[in-house]
Amino acid sequence: MPHTQTALIIDDERDIRELLVMTLGRMGLAVDTAADIASAERQLASKRYDLCFTDMRLPDGSGQQIIELIAQRHPELPVAMITAHGNVDAAVQALKAGAFDFVSKPVDLNVLRQLVQNALQLGEQQRAQAQHSANKLLGNSEAMARLRETLAKVARSQAQVYISGESGTGKELAARLIHEQGPRASGNFVPVNCGAIPSELMESEFFGHKKGSFTGAQADKEGLFQAADGGTLFLDEVAELPLHMQVKLLRVIQERTVRPVGAAKEVPIDVRILSATHKNLAQLVQDGRFRHDLYYRINVIELAMPPLRDRPEDIAVLADAILRRLAGQAGTAPARLAADAIEALRRYRFPGNVRELENILERAVAFSEGDAIHADDLHLPGANSGHAITAIPAEGETLQPVIATPAPGSQADPANVSLPSGEALPDFIENLEREAIMKALESCRYNKTKTAEKLGITFRALRYKLKKLGID
Ligand SMILES: Nc1ncnc2c1ncn2[C@@H]1O[C@H](COP(=O)(O)OP(=O)(O)OP(=O)(O)O)[C@@H](O)[C@H]1O
Ligand SMILES: [Mg+2]
Known part of the structure; x- marks a missing residue:
């Protein structure tokens, strides 16, 4: 069923509203209107739009506010500003704040139609991208953008990458992306949780075994290294490797061969090794619990996944993708986050990072009534049941200093x-x-x-x- 695209027109002038309703209506869009910011805000919160137009001056504020609000809460919604003829400044401000375009009054219908077409295409593209989001590191933050860049570079090389980061920050997702974006993409990606294999079975799991090599070895068995041959082996929770395995692993990396348990000969393997742990591996090396030489080999490049609390600007995009995914699974329309919910999430510390956000939203979707999720529906640990949000950053906990040098002239009072x-x-x-x-x-x-x-x-x-x- 083709989905009818909907637009929201925000203008206090009735003539303009009618003109846009008519023009967009003829283009097959369903159009809602609002005459002020307050009602626009309500409509944006209650329904998902494909396109929005806002006037510059509104009775209870400016169109700029609408654009900021949309950039914050509905980053995928294309919004255009309707500006007074020749007001370049306002147009520029609107674009800077995240509007995708502007129309000046008096409205030229041909220009308007073209703009609508572009906007809807833009929306399609973004939606198509969102559908691939299972395979994307989402986030608008500077930190995420840099990480994606590094990841793309790292993927092209063959270097051993060590992915660090708190639990739930996307380490496994990053490892998969390195594999998928690199020259080994046609080979296997083999993830192995090093903490989940019993110590006595490790060697046979990693390197395989020959039939009869030990009690229970009833047939030849391929090891994880062989399974990943030509592809990537992802050593998750690498800190859990017992020391005797660390020695063996180091040998494999150096010699590029493995010897299955009970086999007479070594077999050559071509595997890229990625590893990850939420523990502080450098500290474990210092404590003598992880071999320095192995650490040195697997940590050619370190990819550090930033905690979610340091990039609150990513929350809206992540939440949007998660809610869409949940809705897709349930076959319903995606739930929306009300403003108070977004605000609460931006203040929350997320010890479990993105995975915790997924869990919080899944629970909230299950428990919220109506189509918008409010702060109370989130049941954030540390938040009172009322409206107060207690999960503010702890004392002494500062966001990363992002500014290295003061702007020129900043010494002036x-x-x-x-x-x-x-x-x-x-x-x-x-x-x-x-x-x-x-x-x-x-x-x-x-x-x-x-x-x-x-x-x-x-x-x-x-x-x-x-x-x-x-x-x-
Ligand atoms: N930037 C991101 N964009 C989209 N999804 C993300 C992002 N980061 C994490 N996720 C999602 O969050 C969940 C947790 O990610 P992942 O399993 O990769 O984390 P992890 O660091 O390996 O966690 P753990 O240390 O607990 O194993 C996954 O569902 C993953 O798809
Ligand atoms: Mg993981």
């Missing part, structure tokens, strides 16, 4: 900067803002929660401003 000649007012204000934010960030040791407090703005507003000003 924002309070006595005078408008330099030749500088446009928007640039001037931007610089002023940048300086104030940089100062606050520095004095709060880059803890964004405290910085926002100091500046008297919300955490979200701060994030938005950092993004807008390119401070990252």
